[in-house]
Amino acid sequence: xxxxxxxxxxxxxxxGNPLTVKCTYSVSGNPYLFWYVQYPNRGxxxxxxxxxxxxxxxxxYGFEAEFNKSQTSFHLKKPSALVSDSALYFCAVRDMRLxxxxxxxxxxxxxxxxSVIP
Amino acid sequence: DGGxxxxxxxxxxxxxxxxxxxxxxxxNHDAMYWYRQDPGQGLRLxxxxxxxxxxxxxxxxxxxxxxxxxxxxxxxxxxxxQKNPTAxxxxxxxxxxxxxxxxxxxxxxx
Numbered sequence: 652x653x654x655x656x657x658x659x660x661x662x663x664x665x666x667g668n669p670l671t672v673k674c675t676y677s678v679s680g681n682p683y684l685f686w687y688v689q690y691p692n693r694g695x696x697x698x699x700x701x702x703x704x705x706x707x708x709x710x711x712y713g714f715e716a717e718f719n720k721s722q723t724s725f726h727l728k729k730p731s732a733l734v735s736d737s738a739l740y741f742c743a744v745r746d747m748r749l750x751x752x753x754x755x756x757x758x759x760x761x762x763x764x765x766s767v768i769p
Numbered sequence: 770d771g772g773x774x775x776x777x778x779x780x781x782x783x784x785x786x787x788x789x790x791x792x793x794x795x796x797n798h799d800a801m802y803w804y805r806q807d808p809g810q811g812l813r814l815x816x817x818x819x820x821x822x823x824x825x826x827x828x829x830x831x832x833x834x835x836x837x838x839x840x841x842x843x844x845x846x847x848x849x850x851q852k853n854p855t856a857x858x859x860x861x862x863x864x865x866x867x868x869x870x871x872x873x874x875x876x877x878x879x
Binding site for chain 2: 660683685687692693694695696697700702741745756757759760761762
């Protein structure tokens with residue numbers, strides 16, 4: 652079964668500094684990876700995804716993520732953090748080996764709370 | 770939150786009562802999902818449906834039931850058999866591998 656780990660419950664970063672939110676995954680076969688963001692009492696918003704191709708994926712709101720197959724990681728990054736980036740971030744993985752109706756599933760990490768300090 | 774609506778936003782239930790959470794989407798998506806979110810545990814899949822009149826149990830289906838009579842609607846019933854129902858419930862629909870989420874319903878058992 653696939654799994655996702657977000658090793659940090661919370662990340663604090665000063666406004667204007669670069670930020671990284673870590674994610675590692677475990678799947679059999681090729682991974683299909685996602686990042687979502689959640690603001691308080693709201694649903695999840697899609698940020699970006701990796702299917703295949705370039706290891707650096709660019710997404711919404713200036714975020715990007717780097718896929719590293721050898722380290723089984725998909726860390727979320729942003730060059731310059733904003734206070735408005737403060738939120739809960741989720742990494743998720745879909746195992747591309749699973750096919751057929753009824754077998755699609757996203758597995759989410761436990762989330763990392765990002766706090767950007769003014 | 771796209772074209773997915775969930776109601777109500779807040780719901781209070783007495784112990785022993787069944788309650789139904791609404792999820793409607795106007796995105797014409799075939800697949801729909803229900804997740805439960807608890808602090809520090811991320812999202813856990815309750816039920817999902819790939820097409821109308823078909824649905825499958827997720828990781829934590831016990832104490833929950835669903836129906837999918839229409840493409841647009843995927844209501845979730847939290848039954849009295851669910852021993853710890855207080856949580857934030859998220860509905861999602863999917864197209865081309867990407868899931869779109871509703872705004873959520875916060876259920877509190879009194």
